[in-house]
Amino acid sequence: MTISLELKTLHCDSVASEKADLLIVLLAKESASATASGDACGLAELVQQAEKSKDFDRSKPGDTLALYRFAPVAARRVLLVAAGQASPADVRKAVQAATAVLRHEQVKKAVVWLDVAEPTEATVSALVLALQNATYSYSATRPSSKALGLQKIILGVPDKAGVQAAFQTAQGIGAGVELAREWGNRPANHATPTELAEVARSLAKNPRISATILGLDDITRLKMGAFLAVAQGSVQPPQFIELNYQGADKDEAPVVLVGKGVTFDTGGISIKPAAGMDEMKFDMCGAASVLGVFQALAQLQPVINVVGLIPATENMPSGTAIKPGDVVTSMSGQTIEILNTDAEGRLILCDALSYADRFKPRAVVDIATLTGACVIALGGVRSGLYANNDELAQALLQAGEQAQDWGWRMPLDDDYASGLKSNFADVANVAGREAGSVTAAKFLQRFVGEWPWAHLDIAGTAWKSGKDKGATGRPVGLLTTWLLGLATQTDGVVKKKAGKTAKGKKAD
Structure with a gap:
């Protein structure tokens, strides 16, 4: 069930009369109403007494105080939550603290009141995304599960x-994040390459979006030998998905997003350990993030052209699978010695990067759960960012800060590529354990044209393990925020007023 989210002007008196099962009051350190005398909702005196007794502290984001049938308020339950400085980070912490109460089965209607004098756009954006995150429920393969009330x-x-x-x-970005999470969370038998292609087709029902799906024969005709090498071990047919969003003039160069779509990664002949292998269903989170961005574009309709490319396949061990030592020829004509079949993501991405050249792009960004080495380097906080262009790198980093979907720039020194040398091909697909995330990026860089290019290694940020196991939807926020910024600029010059949408009919 889709949860309705409505923005409303509310002050202390109108909040008090708003009927709901739950009222969540986000109290900033310098809140507007809780410090006023004679306030209509009766919070000022209560908060002052609670803070005096050290039962509550507005300066500590996430601190809570629960009330039941608080007389001045129409809502049945009231939860006071400290929001600190009311910064985006503090608001996120506050919503996280309120999540369990918000998801209570008896709560059907909730009011969330941000009690600050003048909230910033960044704070409101963070609040909307935090609420959407808190109320997301995966149910695709759980028909008997109890739906959120x-x-x-x-x-x-x-x-x-x-x-x-x-x-x-924020609602548009949130819709994209939710779609990315949903498909990232699906088990591999419910998220095959063919089913990902169906998601693309459904997105193409939106104005200005079109989809082209290339099957095995098309991929073979394009001579995508690296992509086909990974796909040949699986009974699931590979799909090469091309999405187009045309929000600007046809002659305007598009941004190309390339998402790794390995719907399940066993490692192939270089098979992974059994422990934790189930999480390899998340190896298509790069593809899911591209689908999520197109969901956001469909809703927000910015003035920009965007192409999404997704090479989708499984990586399986079988009698037809590639073997360590095999040599394959990529779409670019470069030959690759496959030393490790578990380094398959870069093989499917390299052909997609070569395919991207036909669009003469404004910039290309690939997104992939590529290396465990990036998880060791950056953990689950920041995505690894590699770029051959300083301006592009800085724009992506700034978008990540704005969206609270952070990246960290990593090096691309040519010396890192020395380990990729091969005696039997133009390049090897791995270069040893040292700087594994960097050497993977150096491999991809060989297949990049003259255009600005960035690579996002999201192996540490695309999903969580343990009790919070599940896809995060990252980096949909970073990418969409970056694209929305580009939509107002061409080479640094403002092109259209922010918020203006594209004109034109639905693409074929």
């Missing part, structure tokens, strides 16, 4: 007009 959330702010645009943008 929540049906509607009213987000109250002092003046909705000032943050309406940020609210709508």
Whole structure:
């Protein structure tokens, strides 16, 4: 069930009369109403007494105080949550602290009131995305699971007009994140390459989006030998998915996004250990993030052209699978010695990067759960960012900061490529354990044309393990925020006013 999220102008008196199962009050350190005398919702005195008794502290984001049938308020339950400085990070922590109460089965309608004088657009964006994250429920393969009771959330702010645009943008990004999480979470037998292609076709029902699906014969005709080498071990037919969003003039160069779509990675003949192999269903999270970005584009309709490329396949061990030592020829004509069949992501991406050249792109960004080495280097906080262009790298990093979907720039020195030398081919697909994430990026760089290019290694950020196991939807926020920024600029010159949408009919 889709949860309705409504933005509404609310002040202390109107909050008190808002009927709901739950009222969550996000109290900043310098909150507007909780410090006022004679406030209509009766919070000021209560908060002051709670803080005096050290039962609550607004300066500590995530600190909570629960109330039941608080007389001045119409809502049955009230939860006070400290929001610190009301920064995006503090608001995220506050919502995380309220998640369990928000998801209570008896809560069907909730009001979330941000009690600050003038919330920033960044704070409202963070709040919307945090609420969407908190209320997401995976149920695709759990038909007997109990659905979330929540049906509607009213987000109250002092003046909705000032943050309406940020609210709508965040909703669009949130829809993209949710789609990426949903498909990232699906088990491999419910997210085959063919099923990913169906998602692309469904996205193409939106205005200005079209989809082209290339099957085995098409991929063979294109001489994508590296992609085919990975696919040949599986009974599932490979799919090469091309999505096009045309929000600007046809002659404007597009941005190309390339997502790794290994729907399940056993490692092939270089098979992985059994422990944790189930998590290799997440190896298509790069592809899921591209699909998620197109979901956001469909909703937000920015003035920009974007192409999404997804090589989708399984990596399986079988009598037809590639073997360590095999040599294959990529679409670019370069030959590759496959020393490790578990380094398959770069093989399917290299052909997709060669294919991207036909669009004469403005920039290309590939997104992949590529290396365990990146997880060791950066953990689950920041995605590894590699780029051959400083301006592109900086723009992506800034978009990540804005979206709280952070990246960290990694080196691309030519010396790192020395380990990729092969006696039997133009290049080997691995270069040993040292700087494994860097050498993987250096491998990909060989297949990049003259255009600005960036590589996002999301192996540490695309999903979580343990009790919170599941896809995160990253880096949909980073990518969409970056694209929305580009939509207003051409080579640094403002092109259209922010918020203006593209004109034109639905693409074929």
